[in-house]
Amino acid sequence: MTADTLLERITDYANRPDPYPLYEELREAGPVVRQADGSHLIGTYHHIVALLHDPRISADPRNRPAFSSAAEGAQLPFLRLDDPEHQRLRTLAMRPFGPPHSPGRIDAMRGQIADTTKELLEALRGRKQVDIVDDFAYPLPVTVICRLLGVPREDEPRFRQWTDVIVASADVRPEEDTTERDRAGQQARAEMGRYLVHLAEQRRGRPDDDILSALINEPDPALRLTLEELAETAVLLLIAGHETTVNLIANGVLTLLRRPDQLDRLRREPDLLPSAVEELLRYEPPVHMRERIPLADVDVAGTTLPAGSSVVLALASGNRDPKRFHEPDRFDPARVDNQHLGFGSGIHLCFGAPLARIEAQTALGALIPHLGTATLVQDPPPYRQNAMLRGPRHLEIQQPG
Template sequence: MDSDTLLARITDYVNRPNPYPLYAELREAGPVVRQADGSYLIGTYHEIAALLHDPRMSADPRCRTASSPSAETANLPFLRLDDPEHHRLRTLTMRPFGPPHSPGRVDAMRGEIAQLAKELMEDFQAGRQIDIVDEFAYPLPVTVICRLLGVPREDEPLFRAWSDTLVTSADVRPDEDSTERNQAGNQARIEMGQYLVDLAEQRRGHPTDDMLSAFVNEPDPALRLTREELAETAVLLLIAGHETTVNLITNGVLTLLRHPEHVDQLRREPDLLPQAVEELLRYEPPVHMRERIPRADIDVAGTTIPTGTSVVLVLASGNRDPKRFHEPDRFDPARPDNQHFGFGSGIHLCYGAPLARIEAEAALGALIPHLSTARLIQDPPPYRQNAMLRGPRHLPIQL
């Protein structure tokens, strides 16, 4: 088939269960492949790594030559901003989350996360059929991020609807008018932001041990987020704090059930689990693509990409590049030198990566003793619509 249809084929739902042959086709056609809609695809490891670290490549959608009016005026989370504004907001947001100002917050949650995983599995009895997504992989990170931010767990159905709309609006879908999706996403962002700001304001002057409270009770005026910044940042943390981790856990269970020999290996060698999580982040990552826009004409492997053009970096393809990884299509829990793109790279390296690793280790560590005798009910399982945040919507298994 023509290489200029690759993005359309990758994002076609029919290929959601297994996009990896298309990624191999992309690498073979690349490293830079122009698409019919004028965008560019890049799927080779070394080119992706270079561009993620190139300050000429912008994360800001307003840099697109053909950006929509809504994108021009929308407030953006720091994930979609460039330095120095990205650095300023990320640094302020990190103060109540991690080093150097809050070095123990995430580590202190290890026991709580392990206990939560144990509680979620109390009804996992032999002979039962369960849905890993609905009964485990979703409630674990949602509960953790709610506790971390200070969001009432009973409000989860409310923000789940907003989150689904926002994730849908952020998907990559060529040959589709995105106006309606963008409008719905903007409305959901406004409503969710207002909800989170209102929660934070309830804690102003009455601090509690959560991040929303820390944001509004920061004593130094120079280090405070504005109301608009707080709204965008809180929305980002709440969504990113569970959406990708759900995929990481679910993809991990699916991969292990497809490779039962490694389930037994991890039972015998539990100290290998952190390394196995890194391999899962490479082999079946929760995020498959990221968009960047060049602020100037930029040469990549002999191809000039014009200023303002959409460039889709296919991170999951880079993770399977044989020029970087030995036998890249083989799942190897003991793989050495595993510098994957599971959490991205460069200045936008995933803010919550330490927490996601702890959650994945706790989740899989709790499940592995049950997986030796479990079997998949449906393979491939039904997948989510989203091609960028790829993962099963349901994962039914028989214990």
């Protein structure tokens, strides 16, 4: 096979359990590898970081000539916008979420996260077989983000359906007509946005201690989101607030069960847990790829990325780049100098990272004492269809006896 089919092979579901040999092939063929569909694939750490910090590289899909007409005129989440509009909306969204305006909100969630983790584990007590995804890794971050935003937990089945469609519409797929997928995603996003705005409107003038209340009751008109902006921001926070954390926790459990020596080490050295989570973000990241669009012709190592073309940054490949990380294919929970790309880089660095870290550390810290005798029912497990947000769809483990 030739290098111009790498993106097609990476996104092929058959390679979901282990795309890392393909990332190695990408780095050896790179740093820039043109694909058969005209896109460019980049998998080397330093080039990825440089492009994520380059103002000539856009996150806005409307800068791509082939942008789907299904999404024309739609309000985009700030994740898909460029500065200065990105910075404006991101700043307004962060005011009730974290520092400097709400410095204690996330840290104050530690007790609730620990309590939810304990409740979930109690519900699993005595069971011989457990699905780590459905029984633990999914309900934990969903419960947390619902409390944080002010979304009724009982509405989870409703917004899970919307979330699945929206996430599928954001996946990276080569040589595919995305018109129908984009239309479905936009419809789901609009329905979910209306649902969240309705919840926020119920708190107008009657605020509670949640983010929707803070956003709808912002007293300064200059700092107030429009209803359209509120809808997109709330959708982004709800989805991003749980989807990637599910993968982080599930990938973490899978990695540790495959490496009983490291599992035992973390059981003996619990102080290593924060650095172990950072290593998981490098070694098995929840987000594998991001698409960008050059606003002008950009030269990378002698190859021109044409303006308006699709550039796919393989973050997970950068995390395994031997030119940046010593023995990158080895999971080392005590690794130092670990500036991974698990939360991206540049202006779009994930601002929910502190919450995800707390959730992952709490979840894995609580699970590790119970995993010593656990075995995987299926390895590799079934994976989610999505190639960009890669993680097990189910992760069944069993205890002896």
